[in-house]
Amino acid sequence: MSLFQKIIYLIFLITISFEFENRKLTEIENLEIENIFDSMISSPSNPLNIILQTSNISDKEKLCPLCKKTIVEIRETIIKKYGYEGALKFFISLCNLGLDADVCESAIRGYGPTFFNSLSKLIINENKFCSTINLCPSSEKKINVDEYARNLLKSKPDKKKEKIQNKNTIKMLQLTDVHFDLYYKENASAYCTKLLCCRDPPTPHAKILSGKYGFPGKCDTNKNLFESFLDYSYNLKPDFIIWTGDNAPHDVWLGSQEHVYNSTIILKDMIDMKYKGEIPVYPILGNHEKYPNDEFGENESELLEKMADIYKSYLSDEAYETFKKYGYYTMMHKNTNLRIIALNCLYCDTFNFNLLVNQKGAKNQFKWLEETLLLAEKNNEYVYILDHIPLNANFYLTECAKRMIALLDRFDYIVRGYFGGHTHIDDINPVKNYFEPHNVININYVAPSFTPYPRVLPSFRLYLIDDETYLVKDYEQYRLNLTKANIEKVANWELSHYGSKIFNVSNLSEMTKMTQRKVDGEFIIKRFGDSEVGYSKVNNKNDIKEAQCSIDSVNFSDWMKCAHPTLDINYNHIFTLLNTMSGEWKEDDS
Numbered sequence: 218m219s220l221f222q223k224i225i226y227l228i229f230l231i232t233i234s235f236e237f238e239n240r241k242l243t244e245i246e247n248l249e250i251e252n253i254f255d256s257m258i259s260s261p262s263n264p265l266n267i268i269l270q271t272s273n274i275s276d277k278e279k280l281c282p283l284c285k286k287t288i289v290e291i292r293e294t295i296i297k298k299y300g301y302e303g304a305l306k307f308f309i310s311l312c313n314l315g316l317d318a319d320v321c322e323s324a325i326r327g328y329g330p331t332f333f334n335s336l337s338k339l340i341i342n343e344n345k346f347c348s349t350i351n352l353c354p355s356s357e358k359k360i361n362v363d364e365y366a367r368n369l370l371k372s373k374p375d376k377k378k379e380k381i382q383n384k385n386t387i388k389m390l391q392l393t394d395v396h397f398d399l400y401y402k403e404n405a406s407a408y409c410t411k412l413l414c415c416r417d418p419p420t421p422h423a424k425i426l427s428g429k430y431g432f433p434g435k436c437d438t439n440k441n442l443f444e445s446f447l448d449y450s451y452n453l454k455p456d457f458i459i460w461t462g463d464n465a466p467h468d469v470w471l472g473s474q475e476h477v478y479n480s481t482i483i484l485k486d487m488i489d490m491k492y493k494g495e496i497p498v499y500p501i502l503g504n505h506e507k508y509p510n511d512e513f514g515e516n517e518s519e520l521l522e523k524m525a526d527i528y529k530s531y532l533s534d535e536a537y538e539t540f541k542k543y544g545y546y547t548m549m550h551k552n553t554n555l556r557i558i559a560l561n562c563l564y565c566d567t568f569n570f571n572l573l574v575n576q577k578g579a580k581n582q583f584k585w586l587e588e589t590l591l592l593a594e595k596n597n598e599y600v601y602i603l604d605h606i607p608l609n610a611n612f613y614l615t616e617c618a619k620r621m622i623a624l625l626d627r628f629d630y631i632v633r634g635y636f637g638g639h640t641h642i643d644d645i646n647p648v649k650n651y652f653e654p655h656n657v658i659n660i661n662y663v664a665p666s667f668t669p670y671p672r673v674l675p676s677f678r679l680y681l682i683d684d685e686t687y688l689v690k691d692y693e694q695y696r697l698n699l700t701k702a703n704i705e706k707v708a709n710w711e712l713s714h715y716g717s718k719i720f721n722v723s724n725l726s727e728m729t730k731m732t733q734r735k736v737d738g739e740f741i742i743k744r745f746g747d748s749e750v751g752y753s754k755v756n757n758k759n760d761i762k763e764a765q766c767s768i769d770s771v772n773f774s775d776w777m778k779c780a781h782p783t784l785d786i787n788y789n790h791i792f793t794l795l796n797t798m799s800g801e802w803k804e805d806d807s
C-alpha cells in the first residue's frame with residue numbers, strides 16, 4: 218500500500234459518522250488543529266503515523282486496533298472539539314501530504330458537506346468502519362458472488378442466438394446525456410473557471426463567446442440545439458426511442474432537485490410536441506436525476522413519484538407502478554415479443570455513498586431483474602436492457618457488474634441488446650462469460666452524449682435492428698459540427714459513421730468475434746479519431762492504454778488492474794477505494 222493510498226484511506230477513516238457542528242474556527246483554533254496534526258504526524262508512537270508507516274495492509278493484528286484507536290482519537294480530539302470546520306481543515310492537511318494544496322482544498326471543501334452527511338448517517342462506530350475497509354475482521358456474513366454465478370449458471374440452457382434474418386429493419390433512436398441547461402445564454406463567456414460556463418455575461422477581455430446552438434466546451438445543451446435535433450431525427454423515422462438518462466445540467470454547485478424535474482419536463486414536452494405520441498419512448502434514470510448527484514438514499518419516494526408522473530404517458534400501468542416505487546420497470550414493446558427492462562443505475566453507482574454499507578436497493582433490483590429474465594425466458598421473449606452507467610465504468614460498482622455479467626451469461630440467448638451512456642464517449646464494451654473471461658458473448662453499447670460537455674460534438678445513435686431476432690445489425694451515428702452551425706446560424710446534422718465500418722464487421726452481431734482479439738493502438742486511434750464524436754481525440758499513450766483496457770475489461774476493478782497496475786496519481790483510485798469500502802454484499806443489511 219503506497220503512501221498515497223494510505224492517505225486516501227485515512228481521509229475516509231476520518232470522515233466518518235459524526236454530526237458536525239457547523240461554525241467558523243477562530244485563529245487560535247486553526248493553530249491548535251495544525252499543532253495536533255503536526256504532533257500526530259511526527260510522533261512515532263501515534264496510530265496515525267504507524268498506519269502511514271505500515272507497509273503490509275494484511276497485517277491486521279497490528280492495523281485493526283490502530284484503525285479503531287485512530288478513529289476514536291480523531292473523534293475526541295478534532296471533531297468533538299472543533300466541529301465540521303475543524304474536521305475539514307484536518308482532512309485538508311492530511312490530503313496535502315499526497316496531493317496539491319489547491320486540489321485538496323477545493324475537492325474536500327466542494328464535496329465535503331454531501332459526503333460527510335451521507336457518511337455520518339451510515340457508519341456509526343469504529344468497529345463497523347474498520348471491518349468495512351478490511352482492517353479488522355468482520356463478523357458479518359458475506360454473499361460470495363462466484364458462488365451466486367455458479368448456481369445461476371447451472372440452469373443455463375444449451376441454446377444459441379439465431380443468425381440475423383436480414384429481412385426488415387426497425388430503427389431505434391438512442392438519446393442520452395442531454396444535460397439540458399435552462400439558463401444557457403448566447404454570447405456569454407464560453408470559458409470560465411466554474412464547472413459550467415455559457416451562462417454569465419462576458420468579461421471585457423473574453424474573446425470566445427457561446428453560440429446559437431451551444432459551445433463545444435464546459436457548456437450544456439440549449440433549446441435551439443435540442444429543437445434542431447428533434448426536427449432532424451423526426452425525418453429519420455425512428456420506430457421507437459430509448460432515452461437513457463442525465464437530463465439536468467452540470468451546475469452541481471447550485472442545482473436542486475426541482476431543477477432536475479424542470480429540465481426533464483421541458484425535454485419531454487419538446488419531444489412530445491414533435492413526435493405527438495406516435496412512437497414509444499422508454500426513459501430511464503441517470504445519476505444526474507438525483508440532486509446532489511448520485512446520492513440516492515433509502516427513502517426516495519418523492520423523487521420516484523415525481524419522475525414516474527413526468528414519464529407516465531410513456532409507461533404501461535404496471536411499469537408506472539414499479540417505476541414509482543423503485544425507479545426501474547419492465548414493459549413489452551407493443552405488438553412484439555421484445556421486452557424492455559429499464560434499470561435504475563443509482564443502486565449500483567459507486568459514487569452513491571449510501572451504498573457503502575447498505576446494498577438493499579441493489580439486491581432488490583437484481584432479484585427483480587433475475588425474476589423478470591426468467592419470466593421472459595418462460596414466455597419466449599427477447600430482451601433489451603437499458604442501464605445508464607456502463608458495466609466497466611468507474612461509476613459502476615464491481616460487485617454489481619459481476620452479478621450483471623452472471624445474469625447476461627445465464628440469459629445470453631434471449632438478451633439481444635444492452636444499452637447505456639453516462640461516459641459521454643462513443644464506445645462499446647464487451648460482455649463475457651462469467652467463468653471464461655476471454656469469450657465475448659454480448660456488447661454493452663455506450664452511446665456518446667447529446668450534450669457537448671465537456672468537449673465533444675453533440676451526438677445520437679440510430680440502431681438498425683433485425684425485426685425478427687431483434688439483433689443489432691448496425692448503428693448510424695449522427696453529430697452536429699457546433700462551430701460550423703454557430704457561424705452559419707443553421708444546424709446541419711450529419712451522419713458521422715456506421716458502427717460496422719468503425720469496427721470493420723459486416724454486421725454488429727459479429728462484434729463478439731472482433732472484440733476477442735487484442736486491439737492495437739492504431740485501431741484505437743482510428744476508433745477515437747476523426748470519424749468519432751469529433752473533438753475528443755485519443756492522442757497519447759495513456760489514453761490509448763485506457764481505451765484498450767476498456768475493450769478488454771468487463772468491470773472497473775479489472776479495468777484498473779489493466780490501465781493503472783501501479784499506484785500512480787490518478788483520480789480513479791478514489792473509485793477503487795469506494796469499491797473496497799462497499800465490498801462484498803452482506804447477508805443482512807442494517
Ligand SMILES: [Zn+2]
Nearest residue numbers: 394463639666
Ligand atoms: Zn452525463
Ligand SMILES: [Zn+2]
Nearest residue numbers: 463503504639
Ligand atoms: Zn451519468
